[in-house]
Amino acid sequence: xxxxxxxxxxxxxxxxxxxxxxxxxxxxxxxxxxxxxxxxxxxxxxxxxxxxxxxxxxxxxxxxxxxxxxxxxxxxxxxxxxxxxxxxxxxxxxxxxxxxxxxxxxxxxxxxxxxxxxxxxxxxxxxxxxxxxxxxxxxxxxxxxxxxxxxxxxxxxxxxxxxxxxxxxxxxxxxxxxxxxxxxxxxxxxxxxxxxxxxxxxxxxxxxxxxxxxxxxxxxxxxxxxxxxxxxxxxxxxxxxxxxxxxxxxxxxxxxxxxxxxxxxxxxxxxxxxxxxxxxxxxxx
Numbered sequence: 001x002x003x004x005x006x007x008x009x010x011x012x013x014x015x016x017x018x019x020x021x022x023x024x025x026x027x028x029x030x031x032x033x034x035x036x037x038x039x040x041x042x043x044x045x046x047x048x049x050x051x052x053x054x055x056x057x058x059x060x061x062x063x064x065x066x067x068x069x070x071x072x073x074x075x076x077x078x079x080x081x082x083x084x085x086x087x088x089x090x091x092x093x094x095x096x097x098x099x100x101x102x103x104x105x106x107x108x109x110x111x112x113x114x115x116x117x118x119x120x121x122x123x124x125x126x127x128x129x130x131x132x133x134x135x136x137x138x139x140x141x142x143x144x145x146x147x148x149x150x151x152x153x154x155x156x157x158x159x160x161x162x163x164x165x166x167x168x169x170x171x172x173x174x175x176x177x178x179x180x181x182x183x184x185x186x187x188x189x190x191x192x193x194x195x196x197x198x199x200x201x202x203x204x205x206x207x208x209x210x211x212x213x214x215x216x217x218x219x220x221x222x223x224x225x226x227x228x229x230x231x232x233x234x235x236x237x238x239x240x241x242x243x244x245x246x247x248x249x250x251x252x253x254x255x256x257x258x259x260x261x262x263x264x265x266x267x268x269x270x271x272x273x274x275x276x277x278x279x280x281x282x283x284x285x
Contacts, residue, residue, distance in 0.1 A: 036092035036116035064175035067233025080152040083159040092117040097155035111154030122161035126154040149241030
């Protein structure tokens with residue numbers, strides 16, 4: 001999903017706390033802060049519990065990351081699922097994400113994270129288009145889906161701005177280490193690669209050749225363990241609504257279309273050239 005499809009805006013921490021406190025009396029908030037100070041988190045225990053849950057099975061580990069191709073290179077990182085998992089173990093936090101505005105052309109979501117113990121807060125707003133490529137407004141169901149996706153992005157950014165990066169990275173790396181499984185020999189790699197291609201094709205209508213290009217390779221046979229992890233992240237991004245098939249494939253299919261046009265033009269030029277040669281031959285005779 002390109003920046004033309006959604007925009008992320010950071011709101012200052014103080015404002016985030018005010019927004020999060022909206023609707024709550026001061027005594028209630030003070031009590032939560034006091035409780036957090038009285039029962040401080042055990043950082044090592046938080047990290048270990050997060051890793052244990054993130055790697056409890058392959059399916060869970062796969063949901064911990066995302067990947068989006070950008071300029072021929074994948075952008076990867078921890079997903080909203082990892083954010084929620086870390087928050088549940090980090091403790092002494094208040095978080096939320098909600099749609100705060102719906103206009104004719106976009107939906108605006110705000111994600112907020114407040115570490116009560118450290119008294120650190122962050123807020124992010126995400127603006128996401130609710131019009132198709134023809135400028136037509138989405139129906140209500142699609143607007144809801146788009147809003148939920150915007151909520152996820154806003155929540156993820158807010159949480160990762162508050163929870164220490166070292167904690168997040170440690171959990172993310174543990175999950176990444178599990179998702180590819182055992183690809184120690186060619187047979188296992190081929191089996192995993194085939195399953196991924198089938199998944200992209202059946203669920204999203206993406207061909208084998210296109211899957212290879214998503215991985216940055218010309219042919220699917222060139223996709224190895226490192227690219228397998230990237231493709232799993234891309235599949236998760238599609239599943240979570242971080243991107244759509246149309247936006248994901250736009251650069252690839254546009255390039256393919258240009259290539260097809262160029263090939264057709266070259267063939268036409270070749271045919272024209274042959275006719276000219278024949279005409280010249282006849283004239284000379």
